[in-house]
Amino acid sequence: MQYVGNVEHIGIARTTDPHFSAECKVLLESIEMVLELRFGSAGLSLMPEIRQIRFLHILRSVHSALRTVETVEDVRRIYATASTPVAANNGNDLMALFNTYFEEEAYGEFEDLTKAVDWSTRQPDEMLDVIQLALYLGMPRLAIDMAQEAGKLFPDHEKAQKSAHILAPPVVRGMSPARPRGLRESSDWIDKHARQFKGQWVAARRGEFVAAAPTFKELESMIKREPDQDSILVSKVL
Amino acid sequence: MKQFTEVFFSHQFAVAMATYTDHISAEKRFPGIVLRLSLEMRPNPIRAIVDTGSQWCIFDPAFIDSSIIESVPDNMFVERCVIRGTIYTGKIVRMNVRIETDYGESPDIDATVFVPLLEPGEEWPHPNFIGLEGFLNRIRFAVDPAENAFYFGPV
Numbered sequence: 001m002q003y004v005g006n007v008e009h010i011g012i013a014r015t016t017d018p019h020f021s022a023e024c025k026v027l028l029e030s031i032e033m034v035l036e037l038r039f040g041s042a043g044l045s046l047m048p049e050i051r052q053i054r055f056l057h058i059l060r061s062v063h064s065a066l067r068t069v070e071t072v073e074d075v076r077r078i079y080a081t082a083s084t085p086v087a088a089n090n091g092n093d094l095m096a097l098f099n100t101y102f103e104e105e106a107y108g109e110f111e112d113l114t115k116a117v118d119w120s121t122r123q124p125d126e127m128l129d130v131i132q133l134a135l136y137l138g139m140p141r142l143a144i145d146m147a148q149e150a151g152k153l154f155p156d157h158e159k160a161q162k163s164a165h166i167l168a169p170p171v172v173r174g175m176s177p178a179r180p181r182g183l184r185e186s187s188d189w190i191d192k193h194a195r196q197f198k199g200q201w202v203a204a205r206r207g208e209f210v211a212a213a214p215t216f217k218e219l220e221s222m223i224k225r226e227p228d229q230d231s232i233l234v235s236k237v238l
Numbered sequence: 239m240k241q242f243t244e245v246f247f248s249h250q251f252a253v254a255m256a257t258y259t260d261h262i263s264a265e266k267r268f269p270g271i272v273l274r275l276s277l278e279m280r281p282n283p284i285r286a287i288v289d290t291g292s293q294w295c296i297f298d299p300a301f302i303d304s305s306i307i308e309s310v311p312d313n314m315f316v317e318r319c320v321i322r323g324t325i326y327t328g329k330i331v332r333m334n335v336r337i338e339t340d341y342g343e344s345p346d347i348d349a350t351v352f353v354p355l356l357e358p359g360e361e362w363p364h365p366n367f368i369g370l371e372g373f374l375n376r377i378r379f380a381v382d383p384a385e386n387a388f389y390f391g392p393v
Contacts (some may be wrong), residue, residue: 135317135330140293140371144350159311166315166332167350170376172392173255173334175343183274183283184257185337190285191259203282215361216300229281233274236298238263238365 028058034066035075042072053079102133110134112144119146124154128163143167146220182206186233197237205232240387242380243341251378254342260386261363262287271381271388273368277332280302284366288388292369293319294352295335296328298362302353306331317391319352321364328354335373337390345392349373 031050035043053059056078065078094117102112114134119127127150134143144167150157151164185207193202193209201219203210203226212230213219223232245254262268262285269286277297284301296319297309307329311390335349350372354362368374379390 053377091377133317135315138293138318144371162311163315166310166330168332168371170373171348173346173348175345176336177343178254178339178341180340181283181338184259184340187259187272187274187285191261194263223282227334230276230283232282233285234282235262235285236362238268238363 024059027063031059031063031142033064034063038066039072039075043075046072047077047183049076050079086155089166094122095129098130098133103139107137109141110137114142114146119149120153122151122186124157124160126152128159131163131167144169181228181231183231183233186231190233190237194237201234201236203232203234240341240382240385242382242389244386246341246380246389246391251391252342253391254337254339254344254389256337256339256388258386258388259285268365272365273388274338275366275368276336276338277301278306283338286366286368288374289367290370290374292321292367293371294330294367294369294370295349295373296321296352296364296367296369298364298366299353299356300362300380301366302331302333306333307353317352319354321354321367326354328352337368347373347377347392348387351353376389 003043006032007069024217030052032044032047033044037043050062053062062075062078066075069075069078094113098110098113100106101113110133114130127146131143131146131150147167149164150160154160182205186204189204189207189209190197190202197212200212200214201216202212203219203223205226205228210226211219211222213222216234216236219234223229223234226232239301240255240257243255246255251262253258256273259272260266260269262270262272268287269390272285273288275286280301280303284297286295286297293315310329310331316324316327317330318327320326329352330350331353332350334346335351336344336346338344352369356362376393377390379388381388
């Protein structure tokens with residue numbers, strides 16, 4: 001299978017549970033029928049294992065291979081091999097497998113596969129696409145770890161370096177002594193008058209009203225000539 | 239000085255203390271720990287609510303300088319976050335964030351934050367959030383609700 005080169009082409013639609021279940025059911029029924037027809041009770045003995053398979057792509061592989069396989073062991077080899085991340089790493093369908101895990105929201109398998117892959121043998125864009133998928137899956141820690149690895153593996157690749165920079169652990173750049181600027185008082189003032197300004201943008205300085213406006217842009221232009229800008233607390237009243 | 243300032247500072251647990259307010263809306267719909275922050279390239283401090291359930295810091299795009307968003311290529315670091323039941327698409331960016339403190343030293347933190355991408359004319363209907371990944375997960379903090387004090391320091 002061809003590597004899908006850009007995460008935008010992979011898309012972000014995920015398989016919904018009802019559709020997933022319906023296709024699984026049809027595939028399992030069909031697999032069971034063909035196994036019995038071709039191999040009798042020996043074929044049916046595989047069904048408890050096959051029912052444990054959680055991925056559509058593996059069920060599809062088993063289903064389509066049933067027409068050509070010679071023995072029951074051949075069938076077992078298909079789903080055993082397809083379930084092994086290292087097998088995908090060595091083949092050309094790594095990105096397809098990542099995409100499958102993504103679509104099926106198989107978080108554990110997705111993470112296991114990222115760890116099984118030797119990324120030094122892959123293209124940097126592949127790694128960046130997987131980082132993007134990890135973000136879509138809501139796995140920020142994994143994305144951060146991978147981005148740091150990508151930064152080390154591909155020092156001359158601009159996007160890999162950008163990735164490592166953006167998805168880096170937070171860093172303290174410097175310390176500034178606390179200065180009394182009345183920000184807490186301004187916050188209290190906004191809370192106290194919140195009902196009066198609901199839905200508006202409000203600016204307060206040292207506990208006193210400065211300006212209010214319906215949009216941030218308008219408020220910004222109203223206060224831009226005020227002194228002590230860093231003492232003016234700005235907030236939208238929700 | 240708040241009650242625990244000396245204890246936390248002398249044991250180097252914290253380097254700063256910020257007092258907080260308890261809510262952020264007219265109807266007090268968003269109860270929580272509301273701190274003041276300063277964001278890179280913005281002159282005015284803003285308010286944000288601590289939310290350890292939020293994956294990232296999430297800021298109203300109105301507060302984010304366009305150069306920070308444009309520094310990230312369009313097809314990179316797009317993220318979807320479910321925020322109060324709504325899915326938002328946004329960009330992950332790197333920027334400087336400072337918690338404004340009442341006592342001690344305010345650390346300038348180079349943080350990773352989520353900036354929602356809104357439709358033209360659409361306004362961000364939620365508060366700003368101080369989230370876990372890329373920010374709080376590298377900060378040691380303690381809260382004293384008796385005095386509305388948020389103590390913190392870098393790990």
